[in-house]
Amino acid sequence: MTHRIVFVLSLLLVLAGPARGQTSMENGARTAALGGAATALPDVPWGYANPASRSTLSERVVAFFATQAFGLSELRLGAAQVVEPTGLGTFALGARTFGFEDYRETHLNLGYARGVQLGTSRRFHLGVNVRYHRVSVPDYGAAGTVELGLGGLVSVLPVLDLGFHWTNPHVPTLGGEELPRTLAVGLHYAPMDLFRVVVDAYKDVRFPLAIRSGIEVRPVDVLFLRVGAATEPSRWTAGVGVAVGAFVADVAAERHEVLGWSPAVAFSVRW
Template sequence: MRALRLLALAALALLAPASHAQLAEGGARVLALGRAGVALGGDAWGHTNPAAWAGLDETRAALQASQAFGLSELRLGALAAATPTPLGTAALHARTYGFSERRETRVVAGVARSLPLSVTRRLDVGLAVGVESATTEGYASETAVLVGLGVQGDVLPGLRAGLAARNVLGLGLDDTADLRRSASTVPGLTVGLAYSPSARATLVLDADHDLDFGTSIRAGAEVLAVDALALRVGVSTEPVRFTLGAGVRAGALRADLAVESHETLGLTPAVGIEIGL
């Protein structure tokens, strides 16, 4: 067991160069789409873009669990809730990742709203503010304040664009801070498109740039096989990953499943449950 935990710590160290891209969070739907979703609206998680909260027309609560590469020491659990108000959509998100020797815990609160540009067009904007604590056994814990910003808007009928910046306060940190903080707090920028050629199909494409480790291109497709069943597939680079998933809806309840295959480290399964209130 000790050897397995040491292996998990080594895996966490290997994950650091891929930073934000490696934690399987933000909902099983986006994970199944190759982690592309910066232009998708109406999302309770708001992980890829806090502006996505503005598209919600009802209160939603969601749970997610994932386990990177089949290791229980790399298990992640998260919950999210978002509710529309007269001033905008208010959201709360919390997640924990890792095991007793190494754990990362995050709590994020956010708000998003739609700004009218014309009679038929609007710009959705969002802000997320949170705190993340990273604790490694035998070392002092590190705490980081996180700030994320995002916008979304319709470019053409059926075509939506999104832009999001994460962990912007990290831009002012020096190189020694990079050695202490959680890898998931590295600043980054994502731009992308979501195209719906019909009401039953959506194509997404993102370019995610991590300040320290370069650019990842991500793409995915979602098709409604029937009204209650969505099928999803995706791919991303840096590192190369392929994803498959499905979503089932029954009234206000939705269940999402996803499996991601890393080019060298193996499979990461994820499951999510979401309900509209």
């Protein structure tokens, strides 16, 4: 058992570390199936890839998400998010838990997003996400800090959206270690309702630039098929979504070259 914990902790720190801090495991199963490329993707309630995306939601959303990195129960993640569009903007509240009894990460987040028109007939969506990030390791204690994400999303053409997301401008630390500071810029191209492409350039200040991309097709009204690919680390993703009335269910799987498969599932209700 000790060996297994040491192995998992090593994995967390060395390999999964950069992946964990990134969006593919945090931003819902739809994003996971699209290679994690969701910086410019509208209608995403999660806010990890871009909190401005919440401003494009026109309905209340309650969403649940679970994933298990590389099939290891120690790397299990569960999350829930409520998004409420109002006349004053879109508000979000969520929680997330990750890890196991010897290592537990908890997020509690508050989000706000709104579209501004600046004298035009179009909207520039802005979003902010504030989350309390707490880590507890039973033998060592616990520590927490506040993380910040700022995002923008805009349609530069009717078929093309541009999004950007900057995290942790205030350089937060946890246990003496700096938390990830990232900048992501993405494009979302949707020439027709049944086909869309997303591409992200994602840079964590401590790790090499990653390029992420995904394609989503909608062969029939209720069904979405998704594939994606990403670099740093190199991985392939695929997924399926089903939307029936107010209910949406998504499943996704990610294939890491070395570490293998990570399944993910999400469920949301919109009304």
